[in-house]
Amino acid sequence: xxxxxxxxxxxGVSPATVSRVFNGGRVTPERVERxxxxxxxxxxxxxxxxRSLRMQRASVIGLLVPxxxxxxxxxxxxxxxxxxxxxxxxxxxxxxxxxxxxxRRYLDIALAEQMAGVIVAAASRKHTDxxxxxxxxxxxxxxxxxxxxxxxxxxxVDNQLGGEEAxxxxxxxxxERVACITGPAGASTxxxxxxxxxxxxxxxGVSEESTRPYVRYADYRVDGGYAATRELLALPSPPDAVFVxxxxxxxxxxxxxxxxxxxxxxxxxxSFGDVPWASLVRPPLTTVQLPSYDMGASAAALLQxxxxxxxxxxxxxxxxxxxQPRESTRGPAARD
Amino acid sequence: xxxxxxxxxxxGVSPATVSRVFNGGRVTPERVERxxxxxxxxxxxxxxxxRSLRMQRASVIGLLVPxxxxxxxxxxxxxxxxxxxxxxxxxxxxxxxxxxxxxRRYLDIALAEQMAGVIVAAASRKHTDxxxxxxxxxxxxxxxxxxxxxxxxxxxVDNQLGGEEAxxxxxxxxxERVACITGPAGASTxxxxxxxxxxxxxxxGVSEESTRPYVRYADYRVDGGYAATRELLALPSPPDAVFVxxxxxxxxxxxxxxxxxxxxxxxxxxSFGDVPWASLVRPPLTTVQLPSYDMGASAAALLQxxxxxxxxxxxxxxxxxxxQPRESTRGPAARD
DNA sequence: CTGAAAGCGCTAACAG
DNA sequence: CTGTTAGCGCTTTCAG
Numbered sequence: 137x138x139x140x141x142x143x144x145x146x147x148g149v150s151p152a153t154v155s156r157v158f159n160g161g162r163v164t165p166e167r168v169e170r171x172x173x174x175x176x177x178x179x180x181x182x183x184x185x186x187r188s189l190r191m192q193r194a195s196v197i198g199l200l201v202p203x204x205x206x207x208x209x210x211x212x213x214x215x216x217x218x219x220x221x222x223x224x225x226x227x228x229x230x231x232x233x234x235x236x237x238x239x240r241r242y243l244d245i246a247l248a249e250q251m252a253g254v255i256v257a258a259a260s261r262k263h264t265d266x267x268x269x270x271x272x273x274x275x276x277x278x279x280x281x282x283x284x285x286x287x288x289x290x291x292x293v294d295n296q297l298g299g300e301e302a303x304x305x306x307x308x309x310x311x312e313r314v315a316c317i318t319g320p321a322g323a324s325t326x327x328x329x330x331x332x333x334x335x336x337x338x339x340x341g342v343s344e345e346s347t348r349p350y351v352r353y354a355d356y357r358v359d360g361g362y363a364a365t366r367e368l369l370a371l372p373s374p375p376d377a378v379f380v381x382x383x384x385x386x387x388x389x390x391x392x393x394x395x396x397x398x399x400x401x402x403x404x405x406x407s408f409g410d411v412p413w414a415s416l417v418r419p420p421l422t423t424v425q426l427p428s429y430d431m432g433a434s435a436a437a438l439l440q441x442x443x444x445x446x447x448x449x450x451x452x453x454x455x456x457x458x459x460q461p462r463e464s465t466r467g468p469a470a471r472d
Numbered sequence: 473x474x475x476x477x478x479x480x481x482x483x484g485v486s487p488a489t490v491s492r493v494f495n496g497g498r499v500t501p502e503r504v505e506r507x508x509x510x511x512x513x514x515x516x517x518x519x520x521x522x523r524s525l526r527m528q529r530a531s532v533i534g535l536l537v538p539x540x541x542x543x544x545x546x547x548x549x550x551x552x553x554x555x556x557x558x559x560x561x562x563x564x565x566x567x568x569x570x571x572x573x574x575x576r577r578y579l580d581i582a583l584a585e586q587m588a589g590v591i592v593a594a595a596s597r598k599h600t601d602x603x604x605x606x607x608x609x610x611x612x613x614x615x616x617x618x619x620x621x622x623x624x625x626x627x628x629v630d631n632q633l634g635g636e637e638a639x640x641x642x643x644x645x646x647x648e649r650v651a652c653i654t655g656p657a658g659a660s661t662x663x664x665x666x667x668x669x670x671x672x673x674x675x676x677g678v679s680e681e682s683t684r685p686y687v688r689y690a691d692y693r694v695d696g697g698y699a700a701t702r703e704l705l706a707l708p709s710p711p712d713a714v715f716v717x718x719x720x721x722x723x724x725x726x727x728x729x730x731x732x733x734x735x736x737x738x739x740x741x742x743s744f745g746d747v748p749w750a751s752l753v754r755p756p757l758t759t760v761q762l763p764s765y766d767m768g769a770s771a772a773a774l775l776q777x778x779x780x781x782x783x784x785x786x787x788x789x790x791x792x793x794x795x796q797p798r799e800s801t802r803g804p805a806a807r808d
Numbered sequence: 809c810t811g812a813a814a815g816c817g818c819t820a821a822c823a824g
Numbered sequence: 825c826t827g828t829t830a831g832c833g834c835t836t837t838c839a840g
Contacts, residue, residue, distance in 0.1 A: 137583070137608065139832095139833055139834085140833065140834060140835095141833080141834095149810080150810065150811045151811090151812095151833090151834080151835090152810070152811060152812080152813095152835080152836080153809090153810065153811075155834065155835055155836085156809090156810090159835080161809090162809060162810095163809070163810085164809070164810095167809090167810090181580060181583070181584050182584065182833085182834075183525075183584060183586070183832090183833050184581070184584040184586075185521060185524045185525045185530065185584075185585060185586050185832085185833080185834090186525050186816090186832070186833030186834040186835090187833080187834055187835075188521045188816095188834090189519075189521045189522050189816050189817070189833080189834075190815080190816055190833080190834045190835050190836085191816085191834085191835070192816070194521065204546050204549060204550065204565075205543065205546045205547060205550065207541065207543075210546060211541060214540065214541065214567070217567055226564070226566075226581060226585075227565075228562070228564045228565070229540075229563075229564070229565040230562075231550065231553055244517055245520070245562060247473075247517065248517050248518065248519060248520040248521075249521060249562075250520075250521050272473060387749055411749075413723055413747075413749050413753065417749065417753060417754070418753070475816095475817055475818085476817065476818060477817080477818095485826080485827085486826065486827045486828075487817090487818080487819090487827090487828095488818095488819075488820085488826070488827060488828080488829095489825090489827075491819055491820090492819095492825090492826090495819080497825090498825060498826095499825070499826085500825065500826095503825090503826090518817085518818075519816085519817050519818070520818095521816085521817080522816070522817030522818040522819090523817080523818055523819075524818090524832095525817080525818075525832050525833070525834090526817080526818045526819050526820085526831085526832055527818085527819070527820095527832085528832070
């Protein structure tokens with residue numbers, strides 16, 4: 137592979153000049169021309185590793201997500217990628233599996249690889265520790281989930297409001313025993329959506345105690361949604377509607393329902409997080425739509441601002457969800 | 473950030489010794505101990521950029537996929553990741569968008585970043601050019617799609633056989649005018665699945681000419697499947713079954729069918745590529761299941777073999793698909 | 809505007 | 825087994 141000195145020699149200039157040509161230093165047009173020609177003749181392309189070492193910063197940003205198989209995060213990842221590309225940043229996608237240990241390992245790698253910055257959908261609100269990055273001055277933006285104690289920029293949605301609207305919609309539709317299957321305890325999205333659910337129940341005059349049996353924590357995976365729904369169905373007085381806080385768990389919930397011979401909207405089903413196939417499921421699924429792509433794009437924009445040296449105070453961008461009513465919550469009485 | 477020399481100084485040894493401790497050279501236990509302690513006191517972790525520069529090889533492999541939002545590729549990515557992790561390799565996920573130009577750019581980056589190797593689901597069978605990597609001696613393994621002229625290890629499935637079985641299943645079910653919506657012309661998966669379709673049609677005694685109007689090339693996206701299905705439905709003698717060669721396009725096909733008031737299995741629908749929600753769609757979808765995770769894992773294993781310096785001749789691992797019959801292909805007559 | 813020279817942090821000979 | 829030394833390819837003072 138040709139190096140910068142090879143090019144310099146071929147063009148009859150110094151390596152420094154070649155570097156300047158490629159990095160926007162002042163060089164006479166005539167020499168620029170000579171360097172460009174030599175570079176293309178030799179098929180030269182700058183060694184990014186050497187550059188990173190010298191600059192103490194790579195042109196790579198890390199994106200840590202809990203589950204790459206979750207469509208929400210792939211869409212978010214695209215948002216990040218598209219935005220990053222415009223500044224010639226590459227994106228490294230890391231799957232933390234909702235495992236704080238694995239996440240810590242990736243954060244260490246981000247440090248060791250001298251990545252320019254990190255966008256992280258934290259595995260845990262409590263235990264995700266971003267302090268090492270902060271200490272090294274590496275810009276971080278939290279997306280979707282926001283670790284409790286971290287002083288970082290963040291992009292979130294109003295999960296509580298979304299959960300509240302969803303639950304209210306179920307209640308308005310005539311359902312009475314509304315259950316909630318939420319994500320891992322400790323994840324901010326789980327807790328916030330659940331808080332929204334609780335607020336809506338409270339507003340509807342349902343007491344805290346009577347709500348409690350209908351709340352289940354699961355793991356944001358298909359199997360978790362399935363298991364939780366089975367439990368709910370086994371209750372002495374099973375729910376007549378269920379608010380599921382992510383789309384994967386909704387798949388599991390629908391499976392469990394079907395196995396018991398129950399079909400929405402007899403039991404109302406509402407999924408937090410839209411899915412491409414929402415309208416294909418019979419009946420079409422009511423969902424809370426999340427601006428996943430935009431969240432990724434915003435996060436990347438925020439990070440790039442910091443990279444450019446913005447000294448602004450920390451900011452949190454809160455995006456809104458949108459309820460998309462479909463048949464699965466038409467109401468228990470609507471069936472003839 | 474602490475460097476190797478800081479640790480050396482603190483431990484009273486030379487930098488080389490510290491390096492040996494971290495890379496399995498021979499060092500007396502007593503010194504190993506001292507180095508370890510100094511390193512942990514200082515919070516030292518080796519600078520991977522410097523190491524990559526020195527070694528002329530990073531401990532990162534690139535994974536190039538055409539579409540990160542396609543569940544098939546995310547599952548494949550997980551397979552790669554899980555396998556890579558066992559050798560302490562990180563995986564960089566790159567989205568080529570089925571764009572040869574974008575792919576070329578990522579390939580250049582792989583080179584410039586001195587990645588250890590690359591796993592690529594090629595954007596095009598014809599135009600994807602892996603020669604630059606080969607020239608630099610960078611190991612490459614092709615996965616899913618195999619660029620025509622490249623001398624690389626590969627992991628594929630038997631797409632033609634899968635397509636043949638799928639089509640035969642439709643024909644066996646009593647469908648007569650079986651259409652095929654395949655992916656981009658030039659992608660090996662598109663062509664092979666289509667070839668399987670053609671073979672099965674031929675076997676069933678359907679002439680080449682009468683088959684032709686029922687073949688559509690699309691883009692492996694939802695919209696492409698939708699548009700192709702609309703076209704098919706507008707035919708003077710529309711098909712009574714459609715074999716769709718990926719799951720995303722199947723979503724589009726189902727949408728188009730619904731809009732026309734048609735439901736499977738009246739028109740049979742068979743998707744190449746399983747999806748988590750296959751059984752939730754009404755009626756449940758017959759699919760050809762792809763061993764996506766295993767393909768990723770095999771590809772990573774192959775790459776690691778090369779990285780370890782295996783001199784074996786090039787190999788291609790061919791995995792098998794599995795037909796999963798469900799209601800959507802129960803047959804036109806089965807409806808009462 | 810240009811070139812010489814000094815390193816970024818690490819590993820791989822090579823002596824000892 | 826251990827230390828010394830010499831770079832990997834690039835950017836950036838600092839003189840000129």
